[in-house]
Amino acid sequence: MTTRDSSFQVDSLIAEDIDAYLDQHQHKSLMRFITCGSVDDGKSTLIGRLLYDSKMIFEDQLAILESDSKKVGTQGEEIDFALLVDGLAAEREQGITIDVAYRFFTTEKRKFIVADTPGHEQYTRNMVTGASTADLAVILVDARKGVLVQTRRHSYLVHLLGIKHVVLAVNKMDLVDYDQATFDAIVDDYTAFAKEVGIEEFTAIPISGFKGDNITAKADGAPSSNTPWYSGPALINHLENVELANTAAQERSFRMPVQWVNRPNLDFRGFAGLIASGSIKPGDPVRIVPAGKTSTVKSIATFDGDLDEAVAGQSVTLTLNDEVDCSRGDVIAAAGDPPEASDQFEATIVWMDEAALKPGRGYWLKLGSQMVTATVQPPKHEVDVNSFEHLAAKTLELNSIGVAEIATDRPITFEPYESSRQLGGFILIDKFTNATVGAGMLHFSLRRAQNVHWQPTTITREDHGRMKNQTPRVLWFTGLSGSGKSTIANEVEKQLALMNRHTFLLDGDNVRHGLNKDLGFTETDRIENIRRIGEVAKLMTDAGLIVLTAFISPFRAERRLVREMIPEGEFIEVFVDTPLEVAEQRDVKGLYKKARSGQLKNFTGIDSPYEEPENAEITVNTVDMTPVEAAEYIIKQILPLK
Template sequence: GVDRPFRFPVQWVNRPNGDFRGFSGTVVSGSIAAGQEVLLAGSDRSARIKEIVTFDGAADRAREGDAVTLTFETDIDIARGDLLAKPGEAPEHVDQFAAYVIWMSEQPLVPGRSYLLRVGTRTVPGTVTALKHRVDVETLAHLADRTLRLNEIGFCNLSTAAPVAFDPYDACRDTGAFILIDRFSNETAGAGMIAFGLRRASNIHWQALTVGREERAALKDQRPAVLWLTGLSGAGKSTIADIVEKKLLALGRHTMLLDGDNVRHGLNRDLGFTEADRVENIRRVGEVAKLMAEAGLIVICSFISPFRAERRLVRELAAPSAFLEIFVDTPLEECMRRDPKGLYAKAKAGRLEHFTGLDSPYEVPEAAEIRVATIGISPEAAAEQILAELRGRRII
């Protein structure tokens, strides 16, 4: 243990009073001595250890497995989830990596869906961007697949919302292992072992722009927003969205309407209707809606968007623009009776697979800003209900 690189995940900042500030955790690899310099992984910030505090008092050295509090000779900005190392022994610090994942949930893995990823003491939103192959546990053969089911193992590419510090699992289990947490149920959905980092091109940066969302919105004299209509096929989303846009234009508002069928003719023409493709469909539309809101527009989106996780993702993408989830609540029986495109008839006849409401689930919104119950009211009245809410929230 003492010959391995020093690794100290910060578990919490210990500040019982204004005179003491220490950083508590457990040494998971290597050792450190008072007076030695440590580096904050992923930065160029370092500081020299002033004191190593244990349950029994001050110690000269902390070794692998020791739970200690470190204090420093100079102030350094460190928070829970940070990883400390020695200069010259820094771990990798990237936002994409490859890993073996064992799936532990009854719900299959869906590439593109956002989970919480916890490595060491750090937790960040993370996504399985690609399942490279599934591993046959008996023969170790690599098998092509698009998802992982309970107890299956796959080799995956993952992406995190912010860079994380880690070591390959073979080098250090404590900093190379992670879990994936379902963002709604909080269950552990999967566990993984990091193989290696995936580096983005080093010349790709965020470009600072002089003109931003506020300036574009001020020019249009309106508040940017994303109005997200969700509901079953045949619920009336497209009809209501079209009327809402016409009414907003009559008020002099600058809008754009994104419709589920229309985007599949261009932007998403390469996607089908499997669960993974539906997730990617909504992710792409969410990114487009975000850009349009940053242009100062009121963006109206009409999509079945059957999964809560993806609706949560587009809500997070839209920030800081206003986001209103609008549940167009029409019972399945009524949608099947209307069947304006004949899709329910095809699905029931077995000519259409993965059809929402029949052989693919629709997860009802739990806290939509607006619920439009369409039974007994006209599309015009439904649109007026939405506009009344927009006025109440001072979006128009």
């Protein structure tokens, strides 16, 4: 054999080894975990140590780290590993973690994404964000301090968010001379607490993030020489061998939320998504939820070709043997064991916005690929995460956790969060700012939702309209108190009556004598006031009527909520645009005077806001127009009435 042939064989072997290594690395399982606990328990230091020990730090990063460590006053050649993670200037100055810092590292067996979550109570929402996708939680306890309030709080949240694997990492053992009695006392204390909160099992490991004890195992697998009394695994070894959620998910019934309908041409129609649980093969019977239609799987398509079987955690495109109605937001499930569909639930909500929850207001609820309008009822109770007491609450403030009932505008497919994160976890989104304001976990559907069904009727709303020779409409008059809403609405109804139109006027004051007599004028009560009026107006349009409503209705969100109840084109917002000073000069009922003197609270325009319409269909005023002229103008805008 020539030297050239020999070199070629060596190169080929090296190439094969590289390909094998890359293939092995590509197919490593991925674990997501979080570190949490009290302030200054050493979370960032631990993560920095993991990055350092797994050789995930470049030489230039290491040089900067060593330089920065000297600046913050570490002794000798010791490295402050927390500096690798605490990226925000405010964190470095205060020595705390504020934001959620994500870091990646890998070992021979597994890839990891770790989230360093905040310890302070005011950053609870950040901790929830980091924990929402985690498979495991490392809860750190300072060996000098033991189990603290923040330890209890984060443990409760970890359990609440469905993280099954918990590691109790008793850190800074070097500062207590690696005393076994100290470690055992902390484990006993946490064991008693864990039973209270519902954590059934956990793994306790004595570590020193700063010194490196029991972070990675020795070559012979033995624990640190400083803890000869400990016989369990090192932290990284434990992380490498924990069973991942996807493995357990494969044992459950098949579920795949549909992300999009893949139709590149007329000959192919597939349904793409990430398999949440179970496995699927061609020929398996499936059911589309919530529609309930059934079919069988024709093929399982991927970018690399068709599969004979797909399992939880894989993204695939399913084709079916029947033409069924299936779209984004639906769930393809095992035909014999489909998930539930409902429009009313009990849920735990973690509130994440500076502005408090508005019970009765419509929010977007996003659950997987499903997006619906949801209203949250006043909480049944708020949970004190320090004592686990149930506290009375009318709303939820920033970082509060409470249990409440939720209603959606149409049924959604779900499973209890404890069974499926993908079909049980949701977020709430403000419709105007598009900000995520809350995160929640569905418990169960309400029994009343299962017992109430739409009763089909023979005479439809279209029939009612034809009998009255008109298209139903809602003329929604909004404006400040004293703007002239009721006067103009009354004049419009008079002119419509002369045209033989069938109408009904709902006036704000009149309705509060009966239907809404139990409501006050707080923001929550105002929201409920408008919600009820919207439901009544909808029923009246179903009867074929032209409905006129005269309400201040100060919030855009509630006016939009009513608009969404009514068929498109039938809701007409009429803004009676009268300046505050003009309305206050009229003060027909003496309300502004009472509000200015403090006798009347929550009065719109004085100590409660009025949000003007941004795109009202019709705008009138009583400064330049008489009520009759305004009414005539409105009627011209809504013609023809058929």
